[in-house]
Amino acid sequence: MVNKRKFWRFLVNLCEGIREWLSDRENLFFMVLILVHLLPIWLFKYFPSQDGPAHLYNSNVLRQYYFPERSLFREYYFINQQLAPNWFIHLVMAGLMYVVPPLVAEKLLLSSYVILLPISIRYALHAIRPDAKFLAFLAFPFIYNRMLHMGFYNFSFSLPMFFFVVGYWLKYQNQFTLRNTVTLGFLALLLYFCHLVSLVPACVAIAVLTVWLTLFEVAQQLRQQEFDPQSLWKAFRRRALMPLCAFLPTLIIAAMFTLSKESAAEHNIFQVPIWKQALKLLSLNSIGSYHRLEVLLSTALAGLFVAIFIYLMISKVAHRQINRWDGLLLLVATYVVIYFIAPNAMYGGGHLIPINVRLIFYPFFALILWFGAQSYQRLMKRRIQIIAVGISLMLLGIHTVKYAELNNYMEEYVSGMNLIEPNTTLLTHHLDSLDKRGRAPNGQVVSWRIEPFENFSAYVAAQRHLVDLRNYAAGRDYFPIMFRSSLNPYIHINTDDITYSQETGGRVDYVLVWGLHKEDRENEETKSIFRQLQDGYELIYTSPQRGLKQLYRRKDWKQ
Secondary structure, three states, rough: HHHHHHHHHHHHHHHHHHHHHHOHHHHHHHHHHHHHHHHHHOOOOOOOOOOOOHHHHHHHHHOOOHHHHHHHHHEEEHHHHHHHHHHHHHHHHHHHHOOOOHHHHHHHHHHHHHHHHHHHHHHHHHHHHHHHHHHHHHHHOOOOOOOHHOOOOHHHHHHHHHHHHHHHHHOOOOOHHHHHHHHHHHHHHHHHHHHHHHHHHHHHHHHHHHHHHHHHHHHHHOOOOOOOOHHHHHHHHHHHHHHHHHHHHHHHHHHHHOOOOOOOOOOOOOOOHHHHHHHHHHHHOOOOOOOOOHHHHHHHHHHHHHHHHHHHHHHHHHHOOOOOOHHHHHHHHHHHHHHOOOOEEEEEOOOOEEOOOOOOHHHHHHHHHHHHHHHHHOOHHHHHHHHHHHHHHHHHHHHHHHHHHHHHHHHHHHOOHHOOOOOOEEEEEEOHHHHHHHHHHOOOOOOOOOOOOOOOOHHHHHHHHOOOOOOOHHHHHOOOOOOOOOHHHHHOOOOOOOOHHHHHHOOOOOOEEOOOOOOHHHHHHHHHHHHHHHHHHEEEEEOOOOOEEEEEEEOOOOO
């Protein structure tokens, strides 16, 4: 009876707290914006992303790997035993799939990201200055960025984790107890298992701010002629040594992983002139995904940051003010330098990608924190919020239109999948690279940058419990699921073939051909593929919508 009373009292207090929190109009508007940004995820059956389907599929393989009826998974795959990054979202989705279907698990994962990014930025701003929460509205235009649409879910989750780690250090940097140190260590480890790239900026932020705040206190004491080396050492120890102890296990794991991998730094395929890199930074190039109009909006967002920066600098010069948080400008400069000097490329998405497309975000993130340490007139606050929200909603509108258009093609892609028997293998072949971006019968490309159909067969494989032979992640050693070397299709199946080498014992039960256009039939590689299909496979399905999909089954296949 007592426990029941405590429970009801807890619920009443919780509801009262929520009601009081929402009574603040800014809080209410913040919550409404989060809900609006969740709509594109739930309005459509499929979330268009490049690598997302592969992560969903591998999470499902991870969940079902030891099921007796999934022996084919154990034949083709093994579980990576290394403490590699990229485990986080796979474990989360695998766990969710015990409760909900795979597509719903992905939606819940993405919804968590959409909710956490603005909340994490608000948390970090509050650690600097409680009345700076209005600046959290600057987070919304960053939510649906190019990295998310590339399907880099782990990296996307590392962004809110970055703010939680840095924000936690900012909050407790003068009072690191044993409990706070353990908590920071856990957050750092979680950040590592989200993505290694965000771990480095977090460490840089704590290091730069530790040095700056210590020097700032030295300058103040010297100005007041009260220099006390012992008190400074105690402050430095709290800010640096305790966090270092917290980060040490994570840094050791990260170092061991990094040293064991092939470096991509020697690859020079992404040599870009400095002026182009600067232009990409100043236009926030890593936001644009599906339509060129997104670049105009991302440039407007970057322009808003520049305008706020100039406004604040003029105010500082006029009042000759320097505060302890101006060290965040040093952090901005450090992130800009890292952006320009970082290695050309790193592995991701199954191929080499420029690393600076990820690093573009961090100078702007540091600027948001610096903005939070300053004072504003009420009118200026409203202008920042209105412009940020306006840009965010326009980006959201463009994405929603594109999601609707792409989902129409995705429905065609998955049509007829009920004809594929479970516990078989599937190989997908795109007749033209443009078909990975979605190509209408008239040749018009649907997606500007993102290739949402490159790994889309993984959705089919996840729902029909197949071995996906185009599973790019299983060909890399930094994901949870890996191909066994003896059956690795990236080793034993040539790009212009649809069958394994005979000595491997591997088989291709079904072949999915996507992007069947008239002009493709004249291509010599396409003719070779269709000759192989004619010799060893039978056509069992052609999509009625546009005829873009054909599904073939081995002629000697037996149920």
